[in-house]
Structure formats: structure tokens, C-alpha cells
Amino acid sequence: MTTPAAASSRLGSLRWGFIGSGRMASALVRGMIRAGVATPDRVVASDPYPAARHQLAREAGVVVHATNAPVIEAADVVVLAVKPQGMASVLAEIAPLLGPRHLVVSIAAGVSIATMARALGESTRLIRVMPNTPALLGEGASAFSLGPAATEADAEAVRVFLESVGRAVRVPESQLDAVTGLSGSGPAFVYLIVEALSDGGVRAGLPRDVATTLAAQTVLGAARMVLETGLHPGALKDQVTSPGGTTIAGVQVLERAALRGALIDAVEAAARRSAELAAAAKE
Incomplete structure (x- = not known):
């Protein structure tokens, strides 16, 4: 050994x-x-x-x-x-x-x-x-x-x-191919999320630079919480989601919009495209 x-x-x-x-x-x-x-x-x-x-x-x-x-x-x-x-x-x-x-x-x-x-x-x-x-x-x-x-x-x-x-x-x-769909293409999906959160901040009245800084740092901090605590993302979500509070109101909107399903589909589509490109490269 x-x-x-x-x-x-x-x-x-x-x-x-x-x-x-x-x-x-x-x-x-x-x-x-x-x-x-x-x-x-x-x-x-x-x-x-x-x-x-x-x-x-x-x-x-x-x-x-x-x-x-x-x-x-x-x-x-x-x-x-x-x-x-x-x-x-x-x-x-x-x-x-x-x-x-x-x-x-x-x-x-x-x-x-x-x-x-x-x-x-x-x-x-x-x-x-x-x-x-x-x-x-x-x-x-x-x-x-x-x-x-x-x-x-x-x-x-x-x-x-x-x-x-x-x-x-x-x-x-x-x-x-699944890795390509998740971590290879995933940064682009996260950039879309950061941009959308920033847009939401602007819609709620924040200046663009403030909204983008807060959105990006929020994503970074949430990701570190997942990696460093070892807790399931759902458990961490529940810690932020108090009864009748602001977060659950927002979560309800995201569930109605099928955010989770859209992200799952995005990773699957990127992985499938990776496999197609690899197959084409062998021809």
C-alpha cells in the first residue's frame, strides 16, 4: 500500500x-x-x-x-x-x-x-x-x-x-456525457439564474450593480452551504423557508413555473447533445 x-x-x-x-x-x-x-x-x-x-x-x-x-x-x-x-x-x-x-x-x-x-x-x-x-x-x-x-x-x-x-x-x-451536461454546460445555466435574480432585484427597486452583486454572491454563498455543510439542498431550503413567510411565497411561484423541471431538462438535453457530438466525431 x-x-x-x-x-x-x-x-x-x-x-x-x-x-x-x-x-x-x-x-x-x-x-x-x-x-x-x-x-x-x-x-x-x-x-x-x-x-x-x-x-x-x-x-x-x-x-x-x-x-x-x-x-x-x-x-x-x-x-x-x-x-x-x-x-x-x-x-x-x-x-x-x-x-x-x-x-x-x-x-x-x-x-x-x-x-x-x-x-x-x-x-x-x-x-x-x-x-x-x-x-x-x-x-x-x-x-x-x-x-x-x-x-x-x-x-x-x-x-x-x-x-x-x-x-x-x-x-x-x-x-x-452526463458530466458535460451538468458541470460542463451548467455554468451557463447558473449565469441565466444570476441574471434573472438580478432582473428581479431591479424590478423590486434595486440599482443594477447592487442587484447583480447580491444575486451572484447569493448563488456563491448558497453553493458553499451545500458543499461545506453536507446537508441535502432540500434541507437547506427548508431552513430558509419559514411558515407563511417571504421565501415560501417565492418558492410557490418557482414551482408553478416548473423551474426544477426546466433545469433537469436542460442538463438532460446538454448531455444528449454531448453524446451526439461524440458519436459524430467517430464517423
Whole structure:
């Protein structure tokens, strides 16, 4: 059994390479360095665009190459942070360069572990990750799935890596479309809710800036109550809902408008669309 000290030592010794240095990759790099998962000298990246290379190098203090081969050569963990439509060419390029020491982690939506294994070899250790945009602020909600060759040590490394920018859960790959529908698309649904709450505040007489600040902080605070108390959201709702009070009057309106049903349908529709796009990518 691996001890916590041994796991920490192994994580600290890993060298990380990022192919692609867009917004999500940059957030992950900055997060892992800030959290002490890796030091700048143990992280390298690549990007074909000079502006992106210079920005990441300036912000994170890491070496960023114009080509991918130096990243593979330097890294133990290779993070594929490229657009799905560019994945096939990247996989073909790096396949001959990978060795037994490499763990390959993909954050490209819709590219299955099976697709990557066909390109890189069945023995390649693969992990697929679905992050979301709040990772840019260190408040991400990520899920990851292991390929057949990946180890528990690999899973722990990726979990710690992802938790440097938020929270992470491990799920079977078959559930990643549902993750996409919930936490991947969910921020947009929450933005609509914040906007609507702000509109309600304005309708009730508040200035727009005050209403938006209160709406956003209310959502943030309520979310933290769920995460930090461990109570069911319904129980927390009941704590705010006094008999004959203001909150139950508002809850009644939301129930009549089928807010909960609409949000359930939205997540289901987004998950279904994720599955459709993944299927189309295989054709």
C-alpha cells in the first residue's frame, strides 16, 4: 500500500507537459504551481501561436516550446489541451514519441479513450478529463475517467492535479456525457439564474450593480452551504423557508413555473447533445 508520504514524493517528482496553452491549459498550469503540485521548472508546454507561448511563459514562469516533441521528451505526464478537431493529427504526431513512463491525460471534449488508444497503442496509460470554465478562477468542477492501462497512482496524480483548480470526481467514462451536461454546460445555466435574480432585484427597486452583486454572491454563498455543510439542498431550503413567510411565497411561484423541471431538462438535453457530438466525431 502506498503511504501518503510516498504518494506526495511521487507527485513532486513528476514532470508535466502541456500540448496546447489556451485558457484552460493556462488555468491548470497556474493552479498546479500555485498549489505546489509542481514547480515551474517541472512544467513545460507547447503552442504554435507566439502570443499564447509568451503569455503562459510570462504568467507561469514555465518554458513553452513552438513544437510538441520537446514536451514529450521532457514530461512524464502529457496533458493534451487541444481542440477536438485537432486531436487526430496530434495523436499521430506524438504516438512514436511516447514510452512506458508516459501518462497521457486528455481534456478534449468528445474524444474517447478508445479513440486515443487506437492511435497511441492499447498499452498507453490514458485518462480522460472533463473540466469546466470556473477552473479559470480555481473553482472548477472536473470529472475524470481511467483507461484500461492507467493505474491507481495515475488516478491519484490526476485527482491532485485537478483539485489544484477546484473539485474533482472519478467516474466511469460512460458518465462523462452526463458530466458535460451538468458541470460542463451548467455554468451557463447558473449565469441565466444570476441574471434573472438580478432582473428581479431591479424590478423590486434595486440599482443594477447592487442587484447583480447580491444575486451572484447569493448563488456563491448558497453553493458553499451545500458543499461545506453536507446537508441535502432540500434541507437547506427548508431552513430558509419559514411558515407563511417571504421565501415560501417565492418558492410557490418557482414551482408553478416548473423551474426544477426546466433545469433537469436542460442538463438532460446538454448531455444528449454531448453524446451526439461524440458519436459524430467517430464517423
